[in-house]
Amino acid sequence: SQQGEEDPQALSIQEGENATMNCSYKTSINNLQWYRQNSGRGLVHLILIRSNEREKHSGRLRVTLDTSKKSSSLLITASRAADTASYFCATPQGGSEKLVFGKGTKLTVNP
Amino acid sequence: DTAVSQTPKYLVTQMGNDKSIKCEQNLGHDTMYWYKQDSKKFLKIMFSYNNKELIINETVPNRFSPKSPDKAHLNLHINSLELGDSAVYFCASSQGLVGTDTQYFGPGTRLTVL
Numbered sequence: 001s002q003q004g005e006e007d008p009q010a011l012s013i014q015e016g017e018n019a020t021m022n023c024s025y026k027t028s029i030n031n032l033q034w035y036r037q038n039s040g041r042g043l044v045h046l047i048l049i050r051s052n053e054r055e056k057h058s059g060r061l062r063v064t065l066d067t068s069k070k071s072s073s074l075l076i077t078a079s080r081a082a083d084t085a086s087y088f089c090a091t092p093q094g095g096s097e098k099l100v101f102g103k104g105t106k107l108t109v110n111p
Numbered sequence: 112d113t114a115v116s117q118t119p120k121y122l123v124t125q126m127g128n129d130k131s132i133k134c135e136q137n138l139g140h141d142t143m144y145w146y147k148q149d150s151k152k153f154l155k156i157m158f159s160y161n162n163k164e165l166i167i168n169e170t171v172p173n174r175f176s177p178k179s180p181d182k183a184h185l186n187l188h189i190n191s192l193e194l195g196d197s198a199v200y201f202c203a204s205s206q207g208l209v210g211t212d213t214q215y216f217g218p219g220t221r222l223t224v225l
Contacts, residue, residue: 042201042216086152098167101154
């Protein structure tokens, strides 16, 4: 069964604006990961945030994790056209700890 | 140098044929995966190997058979291809256990079954 759900499904903004994507999940986790997928390419890991962390930064990316609400957000500040991609959250699930991906948010940054 | 590579990048074939996709990682990772991404971009794990041992085998038709000759390679063989097998197949690897570590993805193989 699906673990993470991203919201919104699609987001269109102007260059320079900030983009916020949300992810909700169902069961307890020990970490949550965000990945980016450019059109026609494989996924690229962005950030891994552990369950005992509340916020993490990497360059223009900021990820928050609220385990009480079972949700995470990814903020991209000062967006660029090159940020246009689909963004996925992924969480471990089940006894085998397989990584389960959400359906993604398709971000379009208009120049 | 490419970290996770897959061949071929595109594969177009007729229903009923048998085909293979190859994957290699040069990261020295212990764990490798196959994922299937459908037309709606939903990414689902199919198999996972750790040090050549199968550790995850999702509900996948037994027409799909993974093979790991060594921990740097994980190939996927598909028998009797069906229209519904059309998708993009991604190989990935990670150093640690499934779900606890960053995964590195290959560029994908777009399979089209006619």
